[in-house]
Amino acid sequence: xxxxxxxxxxxxxxxxxxxxxxxxxxxxxxxxxxxxxxxxxxxxxxxxxxxxxxxxxxxxxxxxxxxxxxxxxxxxxxxxxxxxxxxxxxxxxxxxxxxxxxxxxxxxxxxxxxxxxxxxxxxxxxxxxxxxxxxxxxxxxxxxxxxxxxxxxxxxxxxxxxxxxxxxxxxxxxxxxxxxxxxxxxxxxxxxxxxxxxxxxx
Ligand SMILES: Cc1cc2nc3c(=O)[nH]c(=O)nc-3n(C[C@H](O)[C@H](O)[C@H](O)COP(=O)(O)O)c2cc1C
Numbered sequence: 001x002x003x004x005x006x007x008x009x010x011x012x013x014x015x016x017x018x019x020x021x022x023x024x025x026x027x028x029x030x031x032x033x034x035x036x037x038x039x040x041x042x043x044x045x046x047x048x049x050x051x052x053x054x055x056x057x058x059x060x061x062x063x064x065x066x067x068x069x070x071x072x073x074x075x076x077x078x079x080x081x082x083x084x085x086x087x088x089x090x091x092x093x094x095x096x097x098x099x100x101x102x103x104x105x106x107x108x109x110x111x112x113x114x115x116x117x118x119x120x121x122x123x124x125x126x127x128x129x130x131x132x133x134x135x136x137x138x139x140x141x142x143x144x145x146x147x148x149x150x151x152x153x154x155x156x157x158x159x160x161x162x163x164x165x166x167x168x169x170x171x172x173x174x175x176x177x178x179x180x181x182x183x184x185x186x187x188x189x190x191x192x193x194x195x196x197x198x199x200x201x202x
Contacts, residue, residue, distance in 0.1 A: 008039065008040075008041050009039065009040050009041070009085040009086065009199065009200050009201070010040065010041045010042070010043070010080075010083055010084045010085055010086070011032075011035045011040040011041070011042045011043075011084060011085065011086040011087070011088060011198065012042075012043055012045070012077075012080050012081055012084040012086070012087050012088070013028050013031065013032055013042060013043070013044040013045070013087075013088045013089075013090065014044075014045055014047060014077075014087070014088070014089045014090065014102070014105075015028050015044060015045070015046045015047060015090045016047045016048075016089065016090060016091040016092065016098055016099050016101065016102035017046075017048070017090065017091070017092045017099070017136075018046075018048035018099070018101070019092075019180075020046070021180060022092070022136075022180050023092070023136040023174065023180045024090040024091060024092055024134060024136055025090070025180070026180055026181070026182065026183060027090055027134045027136075027172065027174075027183065027187075027191070028044060028088065028090040028134065030183045030187070030188055030191040031088055031090075031132070031134070031191045031194060031195060032044055033191075034188070034191045034192045034194075034195040035086075035195045035198070038192075038195050038196065038199060039199075040085075040086070040195070040198075040199075043080060043084075045077060045080075047099075047101045047102050047105055048101055050072075050073035050074075050077065050101075050105065051072050051073050052072055052073050052074045052077075052101075052104055052105050052108055053069050053070075053072055053074075053108070054104050054107065054108070055104070055107040055108050055110075056068070056069065061110070061111030062111065062115075062116050065111055065112075065115070066111070067108065067111060069108075073105075074105055074108035074109055077105060077109065078108075078109045078112040078113075081109070081112075081113075081126070081129075082112065082126075084129065085128075085129060085130070085198075085200040086129065086130050086131065086132075086198040086199070086200070087129060087130075087131040087132075087166065088131070088132045088133075088134070088194075088198070089102075089131065089132075089133050089134070089157055090133075090134040090135075091133065091134070091135050091136075091153045091157070092135070092136050092137065092153075093135055093136065093137035093139075093144075093149045093150045093152060093153045094153075096147075096148055096149055096152035096153070097152050097153055097156050098153045098156050098157065103156075106160055112125060113125055113126050113160070113163075113164040113166075114126075114163045114164050114165075122163045124163060124164050124165025124166075125164065125165065126164040126165045126166045127165035127166075128165075128200075129165075129166045129167070130166070130167050130168075130169045130197070130198045130200065131157075131161050131166045131167065131168050131169065131198075132168070132169060132170040132171065132172070132194050132197070132198055133153075133154050133157050133158075133168065133170075133171045133172070134171075134172045134174075135150040135151075135153040135154050135171070135172070135173050135174070136150060136173075136174045136175070137149040137150040137153070137173075137174075137175050138175070138176065138177050139175050139176075140175045140176040140177070141173075141174075141175045141176065143175065144173060144174075144175030144176075145173065145175075149175065150173040150174065150175055151173060154171050154173065169194075169197040169198060170193075170194040170197050170198070172190065172194065
């Protein structure tokens, strides 16, 4: 994966589900395929496959702009995100939030996504990028929203995007216990609409 040609937009897709053939994986595969058809260069990372040490909370990165921990997949993911025009995060809802592995990854990337002024005012470092979220959960609609289940995962990511300067342009929430299955043609059309909103040249 490289994005050599300036005109070819890059999309990073993060799959926060540890299930390789789960519901999130199916949505992301459909979005990736729609993105390629729309001219994106894509890279999908499964968060569960990454090796990422948890943040130590030393706050040294706020001054230095570097992480004190030995290089691991957090720095690698951050480097790809810096190059990317669009980010798609697919996440199952765990306890009304995102899975811990994704939270650990986002914590480790904070210094590259949000800086701080001398007075500790947040400085967004990812401006110009667009994002979409796909959140699944077992709580059926409309309770997945009323009780902030899939919506809880979306809320957590909205916070990250807001302070990083990333524009959240689309959210897909799917509740219910149905097993992972191929997307319907309606759902595939939804994926194409999400991709169009993510395209930097539109
Ligand atoms: C540890 C764990 C916690 C979960 N917590 C919730 C929850 O709080 N609310 C909910 O509706 N579903 C919860 N679920 C169900 C998942 O969100 C649901 O099965 C999801 O669609 C899985 O997506 P996947 O197939 O891509 O892995 C939980 C599942 C696990 C394994």
